[in-house]
Amino acid sequence: MLRYVVRRVLLAVPVLLGVATLVFSLIHLVPGDPAQAMLGDGAAPQDVIELRQSLGLDQPLFTQYAAFLRRAATGDLGTSFRTGQPVTTMIAERIPATVELAVAAMVVAMVIALPLGVIAAVWRGTAIDYGAMTFALAGVSIPNFWLGPLLAIVFAVELGWLPVSGRGTLGHLVLPALSLGLALAAILARMTRASLLDELNELYVRAAQARGVSRAASITGHALRNSFVLLLTIVALQFGVVLTGAVITETIFAWPGIGRLLIQSIGFRDYPMVQGCILLIAVTYVTINLLTDLMYGVLDPRIRLG
Amino acid sequence: MNGPARSGSIIVSIVVVSALLAPWFLPGDATTQDLPNRLQGPTWEHWFGLDELGRDILARVLLGARVSLLVGIIVVGVSSIAGMVVGGMSGYYGGTVDQVIGRVMDVLMAFPGMLLAIALVAVRGPSLVNVVIALAVIGWVGYARLVRGQVLRAREFDYVTAARALGASTIRILGRHVLPTALPALLVQATLGMAGAILSEAALSFLGLGVQPPTPSWGTMINGGRVHLLDAPHLTIFPGLLLAAVVLGFNFLGDGLRDAIDPRRRHSA
Numbered sequence: 259m260l261r262y263v264v265r266r267v268l269l270a271v272p273v274l275l276g277v278a279t280l281v282f283s284l285i286h287l288v289p290g291d292p293a294q295a296m297l298g299d300g301a302a303p304q305d306v307i308e309l310r311q312s313l314g315l316d317q318p319l320f321t322q323y324a325a326f327l328r329r330a331a332t333g334d335l336g337t338s339f340r341t342g343q344p345v346t347t348m349i350a351e352r353i354p355a356t357v358e359l360a361v362a363a364m365v366v367a368m369v370i371a372l373p374l375g376v377i378a379a380v381w382r383g384t385a386i387d388y389g390a391m392t393f394a395l396a397g398v399s400i401p402n403f404w405l406g407p408l409l410a411i412v413f414a415v416e417l418g419w420l421p422v423s424g425r426g427t428l429g430h431l432v433l434p435a436l437s438l439g440l441a442l443a444a445i446l447a448r449m450t451r452a453s454l455l456d457e458l459n460e461l462y463v464r465a466a467q468a469r470g471v472s473r474a475a476s477i478t479g480h481a482l483r484n485s486f487v488l489l490l491t492i493v494a495l496q497f498g499v500v501l502t503g504a505v506i507t508e509t510i511f512a513w514p515g516i517g518r519l520l521i522q523s524i525g526f527r528d529y530p531m532v533q534g535c536i537l538l539i540a541v542t543y544v545t546i547n548l549l550t551d552l553m554y555g556v557l558d559p560r561i562r563l564g
Numbered sequence: 565m566n567g568p569a570r571s572g573s574i575i576v577s578i579v580v581v582s583a584l585l586a587p588w589f590l591p592g593d594a595t596t597q598d599l600p601n602r603l604q605g606p607t608w609e610h611w612f613g614l615d616e617l618g619r620d621i622l623a624r625v626l627l628g629a630r631v632s633l634l635v636g637i638i639v640v641g642v643s644s645i646a647g648m649v650v651g652g653m654s655g656y657y658g659g660t661v662d663q664v665i666g667r668v669m670d671v672l673m674a675f676p677g678m679l680l681a682i683a684l685v686a687v688r689g690p691s692l693v694n695v696v697i698a699l700a701v702i703g704w705v706g707y708a709r710l711v712r713g714q715v716l717r718a719r720e721f722d723y724v725t726a727a728r729a730l731g732a733s734t735i736r737i738l739g740r741h742v743l744p745t746a747l748p749a750l751l752v753q754a755t756l757g758m759a760g761a762i763l764s765e766a767a768l769s770f771l772g773l774g775v776q777p778p779t780p781s782w783g784t785m786i787n788g789g790r791v792h793l794l795d796a797p798h799l800t801i802f803p804g805l806l807l808a809a810v811v812l813g814f815n816f817l818g819d820g821l822r823d824a825i826d827p828r829r830r831h832s833a
Contacts, residue, residue: 273670273671274670276674277671277675277824279671280671280675281683283569284684284686285687288588288687288688289690302722395568395816398811398815399808400808400811401770401804401807401808401811403767403770403783404786407789407793407800408801408804409795411794415794489783497677499676501679502677502679503677505679506770506771509771510790521771524686524773527690532683532686534573536675536679536682539674539676540679544674544676
């Protein structure tokens with residue numbers, strides 16, 4: 259097991275280095291001079307020179323790269339061009355809001371997806387199955403940046419049940435979590451159905467039924483339990499969908515998370531902040547994938563021994 | 565053709581034909597302004613109503629369909645060709661080539677796709693061209709992984725060994741004998757890729773990073789309509805409905821095609 263963990267962690271190192279390299283190169287993809295782009299065309303030449311120096315853009319490329327990696331490794335992502343505050347501090351302030359939204363969206367997704375997928379698998383090939391899967395496909399197809407405003411019209415404006423934007427109470431969380439969770443629910447419902455169908459075709463399920471175990475008990479006690487290992491992995495791997503979706507959902511509902519900070523920073527051409535947000539989200543994504551792999555290795559001996 | 569594929573092709577055909585023929589059957593165009601009647605709801609004259617500048621929403625939605633479909637076709641075309649070439653080389657040559665390409669793909673896969681697209685468009689500047697470039701940069705990896713897997717499998721086949729023994733060039737072996745085995749799976753991926761590209765373009769435009777006004781785009785229209793959610797919800801509803809319908813159509817089509825070419829899925833479905 260230790261060998262598996264060490265090998266998997268070592269494999270993540272070059273990926274993280276690649277991610278950091280790509281994020282570093284972002285500022286160099288800005289057309290023309292990044293410092294000029296940040297300050298605007300009307301900026302005084304002296305201001306442009308000073309900003310270029312403070313961003314380290316006057317240094318040779320390799321020196322900039324080495325400094326970026328050294329600072330990133332110690333958690334220093336530079337200073338926000340807009341506020342003058344450290345990027346890490348500003349991002350750290352937003353993390354709880356994004357985590358809260360992501361967890362709530364995943365709970366919404368699982369609450370909807372698991373029963374839907376199980377029902378579809380158990381009644382395979384019936385109208386219930388087709389209905390559930392059409393609903394799931396529709397869920398994947400409906401953009402959350404359209405669903406969000408529609409939910410706001412109905413539940414916040416027309417019915418007045420929930421607040422339309424902001425963060426604070428549990429009520430504030432409902433609409434963003436629903437808007438973000440529905441697309442994920444659609445993906446998970448399809449995966450739940452496929453995974454459970456595979457298990458239901460296994461001999462051990464038929465053997466259990468032959469021994470007199472009821473159909474319901476063989477599904478919930480045997481097949482579904484085995485499906486959970488795969489489903490847990492899929493839920494974790496879908497975290498990337500949640501993180502990306504959060505960028506849009508936070509913008510719609512004025513949710514003060516990292517996604518909204520990223521979009522606001524793009525508007526202000528605050529490139530150090532954009533780099534910081536992208537790096538944090540990508541590193542989180544890689545780490546969750548790594549942890550998922552490790553967890554899968556713990557749960558399934560075939561993976562760690564393979 | 566199975567049920568989902570049929571439903572998908574009908575939806576996609578209706579949107580494509582409507583988008584292409586829009587100038588001939590619509591009474592107004594997408595730029596004519598009727599300011600006194602701005603924000604007017606659906607009427608017999610303007611089926612989807614008028615927007616904040618009094619422009620016909622149906623005409624703009626159909627013009628937006630052209631933009632979305634064009635982006636989808638270019639992104640899928642560029643991504644699939646790049647993915648076929650890179651994935652084919654990676655699988656066929658193996659060794660160092662495969663290792664290097666594999667690491668690049670690992671890094672790109674380490675980003676949630678849309679996030680990388682947002683990052684690229686953010687630094688390059690909002691425009692349709694940059695959206696296409698960003699979506700192609702994240703899109704080719706999926707095709708390359710698919711083709712690499714198929715090539716790894718196919719290069720062990722006897723007929724490939726025979727072609728090599730007969731002196732066929734690498735390009736000929738890849739083009740005539742190996743890549744055709746990956747085409748059905750590529751077709752499914754491309755169909756689902758159209759849905760993804762259209763949705764991503766709309767999302768980027770919604771965030772203000774894609775198509776810029778006055779060019780109509782579904783994402784831009786939905787974003788613009790948010791200001792008028794209370795007094796004119798039709799500004800948001802109709803572009804979103806059409807976007808969801810097209811994405812659903814391509815998803816249906818892709819799912820149906822996948823079931824059709826994979827008998828195992830067909831029987832388990």
